[in-house]
Amino acid sequence: xxxxxxxxxxxxxxxxxxxxxxxxxxxxxxxxxxxxxxxxxxxxxxxxxxxxxxxxxxxxxxxxxxxxxxxxxxxxxxxxxxxxxxxxxxxxxxxxxxxxxxxxxxxxxxxxxxxxxxxxxxxxxxxxxxxxxxxxxxxxxxxxxxxxxxxxxxxxxxxxxxxxxxxxxxxxxxxxxxxxxxxxxxxxxxxxxxxxxxxxxxxxxxxxxxxxxxxxxxxxxxxxxxxxxxxxxxxxxxxxxxxxxxxxxxxxxxxxxxxxxxxxxxxxxxxxxxxxxxxxxxxxxxxxxxxxxxxxxxxxxxxxxxxxxxxxxxxxxxxxxxxxxxxxxxxxxxxxxxxxxxxxxxxxxxxxxxxxxxxxxxxxxxxxxxxxxxxxxxxxxxxxxxxxxxxxxxxxxxxxxxxxxxxxxxxxxxxxxxxxxxxxxxxxxxxxxxxxxxxxxxxxxxxxxxxxxxxxxxxxxxxxxxxxxxxxxxxxxxxxxxxxxxxxxxxxxxxxxxxxxxxxxxxxxxxxxxxxxxxxxxxxxxxxxxxxxxxxxxxxxxxxxxxx
RNA sequence: GACCCCAUCGUCUAGUCAGGUCCAGGACACCAGGUUUUCAUCCUGGGAACAGGGGUUCAAAUCCCCUUGGGGUCACCA
Numbered sequence: 004x005x006x007x008x009x010x011x012x013x014x015x016x017x018x019x020x021x022x023x024x025x026x027x028x029x030x031x032x033x034x035x036x037x038x039x040x041x042x043x044x045x046x047x048x049x050x051x052x053x054x055x056x057x058x059x060x061x062x063x064x065x066x067x068x069x070x071x072x073x074x075x076x077x078x079x080x081x082x083x084x085x086x087x088x089x090x091x092x093x094x095x096x097x098x099x100x101x102x103x104x105x106x107x108x109x110x111x112x113x114x115x116x117x118x119x120x121x122x123x124x125x126x127x128x129x130x131x132x133x134x135x136x137x138x139x140x141x142x143x144x145x146x147x148x149x150x151x152x153x154x155x156x157x158x159x160x161x162x163x164x165x166x167x168x169x170x171x172x173x174x175x176x177x178x179x180x181x182x183x184x185x186x187x188x189x190x191x192x193x194x195x196x197x198x199x200x201x202x203x204x205x206x207x208x209x210x211x212x213x214x215x216x217x218x219x220x221x222x223x224x225x226x227x228x229x230x231x232x233x234x235x236x237x238x239x240x241x242x243x244x245x246x247x248x249x250x251x252x253x254x255x256x257x258x259x260x261x262x263x264x265x266x267x268x269x270x271x272x273x274x275x276x277x278x279x280x281x282x283x284x285x286x287x288x289x290x291x292x293x294x295x296x297x298x299x300x301x302x303x304x305x306x307x308x309x310x311x312x313x314x315x316x317x318x319x320x321x322x323x324x325x326x327x328x329x330x331x332x333x334x335x336x337x338x339x340x341x342x343x344x345x346x347x348x349x350x351x352x353x354x355x356x357x358x359x360x361x362x363x364x365x366x367x368x369x370x371x372x373x374x375x376x377x378x379x380x381x382x383x384x385x386x387x388x389x390x391x392x393x394x395x396x397x398x399x400x401x402x403x404x405x406x407x408x409x410x411x412x413x414x415x416x417x418x419x420x421x422x423x424x425x426x427x428x429x430x431x432x433x434x435x436x437x438x439x440x441x442x443x444x445x446x447x448x449x450x451x452x453x454x455x456x457x458x459x460x461x462x463x464x465x466x467x468x469x470x471x472x473x474x475x476x477x478x479x480x481x482x483x484x485x486x487x488x489x490x491x492x493x494x495x496x497x498x499x500x501x502x503x504x505x506x507x508x509x510x511x512x513x514x515x516x517x518x519x520x521x522x523x524x525x526x527x528x529x530x531x532x533x534x535x536x537x538x539x540x541x542x543x544x545x546x547x548x549x550x551x
Numbered sequence: 552g553a554c555c556c557c558a559u560c561g562u563c564u565a566g567u568c569a570g571g572u573c574c575a576g577g578a579c580a581c582c583a584g585g586u587u588u589u590c591a592u593c594c595u596g597g598g599a600a601c602a603g604g605g606g607u608u609c610a611a612a613u614c615c616c617c618u619u620g621g622g623g624u625c626a627c628c629a
Contacts, residue, residue: 014629015629016628016629018628018629048629050628050629051627051628051629053628054628054629104627106627107627108626108627111626111627112626115626119552134552134553134554134625135625136625158627159627160627179555179556179557180556182555182556183555184554184555185554187554188553188554188555188624188625189625190625192626193626193627195627196627197627198627200627202626202627202628202629203628203629204629206629207629222623223556223557223622223623223624224623224624224629225623225624225629226555226556226623226624227554227555227556227623227624227625228624228629248556248623250556250557250622250623251622251623253621253622255561255562257621257622259622338563341563341564341578342563343563345563345564345565347565347566348565348566348576348577349564349565349576349577349578350565350577351563351564351577351578351579352578365568368563368564369556369557369558370556370557370558370621370622371557371621371622371623372562372563372564373562373563374562374563375562375563375579375580377562377579377580378562378563378578378579378580379579380579381578381579381580382578382579384591384592388592428591428592428593429590429591429592430591431591431592435591439590457589461589495588496588499588506588507588508588508589509588510588511588511589512588512589514588515588515589516589519589521589522589522590523589523590523591524589524590525589525590526588526589527588527589528588
């Protein structure tokens, strides 16, 4: 028999958008399958009915697609595969390798709390979980009692019965090496919840077997869980896949990078600015509950609305955040691949093809990595600058269609191309081009002149001052027929040569302020060209009117 | 707390498995100077690490042990 076809799978739980950590896992699974003539399976682990939503599934399927990660099979939904889990549970029950247990969640919580407090000293907060293990009380129930409970429809779970004896569970992880877990560290864990759904541990081993998964590449949080999976596989006679556990991705401050970071950012701003009233969309109750405890999180939409109202930038955590931020998918892929894997040597810029060809499990980094946004940004800048003008324009348009519709509506194709040309060299992200350029698509009377020192200095400093130059330039520009970038440059430069000692800046800055309201814009000639003569002259007049 | 994993510049890492070619290379960030019509770029130069302590060896970033630090797991969440 020849080697079985390699199969990897990405198996996220559908809650919210795809997180960068998940994206990296997906990327590695995908690259490994693609590089080894294998198949990549997408499976949605939606066995927690409270936390799963169709919207979330749709969202991260879109996120994966944007990254260029495609799959050969699926998406499979575990919620639609209950029959498979039930069949395996029944087998285990029949063989006495699993049993029903009738304790309630409350009872178990109380038991855990008792062990914790009885365990001795005052635990430091958060720590000291204690070593609670299920006491197997349900195993003592006699058949008649169980029969009766069942007849009463008493809710119950199914627990896996750990093999007897002091065995040590061993397995090999390709990144961590041989792992040993004494069975004594485990207890009879739940494999089927009271609602009839399998737990993660159970669904995962059934599906991996049924789907022929040969390589399991997943986050390090699952390393220890693997011992349970190994036991389950043995009990059911399943094959054992190759395991590779990836270390986690952290924030620069060392905390775990998580969706909660957004909530945290908003919370800090709310406290700082003493925001009191609840925001539209949530009740006073919800608001108070959120304020009272860091354990509560606001719905994502509310968090975003709040951030907008408070003027705080939410940290980019999910793939969609980076997309909105104007990062290129190929750059994110490149950067993510580098976080936890290295091709060796000095290579660090590469594309998906390269990753597929070179990605290997034995070069996965063991230690956790911090997510460095500066480096990602630098990579994005490099990729943007390496593009042709046409490519940049097309990408900029695609980004605008999704996030900045007003530019597409206001600027015609010709003006948009000028806008792209003017933005290319100065953009680190696609979004940079739009950010701060609202004046290009605003009406003349919407321009607000910034009241800053830099503005005042450019307008009133020097002799003659900026206003005087504006006043003098106004008829010059009014008489300018050729409104091309080159002609404008010629026109303004020669004015500067004659009246400003050749210092373009003393003329360009007042002009920039007049047409944009501030001191920052694309190159001045491009800006004037995009705006067109009428608007430029209008704005110069409006600016001159602010002269005191 | 128990059990387990990890450890090279501020950050991501190359080098570690097959010890010498490494007074440790690259990238991002930082600092200094320069170019530029603003912002952003761009150019030149610079500082910056083998966590600590013991071993083994002619020789250790590389092998072993301890300490310290960081992380993971301990749910009817995945």
